[in-house]
Amino acid sequence: MDAYHADAATADSVLASPEDAPAVVKKVARSAATLSVERLAALVTAMGGSISDEDHLVVVLQRAVEIAHEAIDGADSCGITIVSGGRTFTAVHTDARTLQVDAHQYEIGEGPCLHAATTGETVRVDVDSADARWPQFIAAAKEEGVRSFLAAPLYTPSERFGSLNIYGRRPNAFTKQDEAAVDALTAALARAIADYARFRHARDLADGLREALESRAPIEQAKGMLMAIHRIDADAAFQMLAENSQRSNRKLRVVAKELLAAVSGVDAAAADETAKEPS
Known part of the structure; x- marks a missing residue:
């Protein structure tokens, strides 16, 4: 068995359970020489198989930010920005700080996440070294307590459509190994998303995600x-759905709505409206 197939076989074993994902990403990050996109691609597959619709895509993106948050040292806040079809918004996030920092970036129209999303370049930068580059955004980020940024583009073979964003509260929070691991995670996401996105126009993709x-x-x-x-755990429950x-x-x-109605009679439409109300 050659090294490539041996690594793929290992991936099947290591990623038997999605709960293993943070440990796998951390192990890969510590050894850039053996960085395995195949393992991370297998991870995305373990999150629910091929992506069938926008609902499934949102869950996969949420799982990705949770994995990054758990596995990357210094990752205090994580989120995914969508820049597609003339729309820019935060699709998923780990905490309120992510939303606040993202909102500043969108309002000002500059920053590491927008740069990664639109240029396809991964950005790893500290606030002090980025002050001259994005002065307004960096001032706003400092007010939110953010000192470090790591942003990697999200893409398919035909287009860029966003970025995976990681914020740290301490200076120089991220390393080259962290950058390599995040690049591998976004590459794995691209594999999972490519078949689904191929049949959607950019505006349709953005609108579908918002819905x-x-x-x-x-x-x-x-x-x-x-x-x-x-x-069972949340990943297994989602797999059933x-x-x-x-x-x-x-x-x-x-x-999901049919299951709720069949088992408990919950009015899922009403639940949708409740979820939209500000807390």
């Missing part, structure tokens, strides 16, 4: 219900 973000409540409730009924969606060729949110 999916507004319809997450039933999916999260259905996942919780399956976790309780089957005593995704497989049902793919078998029946229906959107994930439709499958």
Whole structure:
């Protein structure tokens, strides 16, 4: 067995459970010489198989920021920016700080995440060295307590559509190994997303994601219900929903709402409206 196939076989073993993902990413980050995109591609597959609709894509993106947050030392806040079809927004995030820093960046129209998303270049920079480059944004980021940035582009073979963004509260929080690991994670995401995105125009992709973000409540409730009924974790519960969606060729949110109605009579449409209300 050659080294390539040996590594692929190892990936199947190591990534038997999605819970192993942070450890795998951390191990890869510490050894740039053996960086394995195949392992990270297998990780994305373990998150739910091929991406079938916008609901599924949102869950995969959320899982990606959680993995980055857990695995990268110094990653205090993580999120994904979508720049597609004339729209710019934060699709998923780990905390409120991510949203605040992103909002400053979008309003000002400059910063590391927008640079990564539009140029395809990975950005690893400290606030002091970036002050002259993006003065308005850096001033706003300092007010939010952010001192370091790591942003990698999200892309498909045909277009760039966003960036994976990591913020650190301490100066020089990220290393070349962290950069290599994030590049590998975004490459793996690109593999998972490419087939789905190939059939969508940029504006359709952006609009679909926005709609999916507004319809997450039933999916999260259905996942919780399956976790309780089957005593499984969140990833396994989502896998059950995704497989049902793919078998029946229906959107994930439709499958989730039907499950809620069948098991508990929850009005998922009302749950959607509740989820949209400010807390």
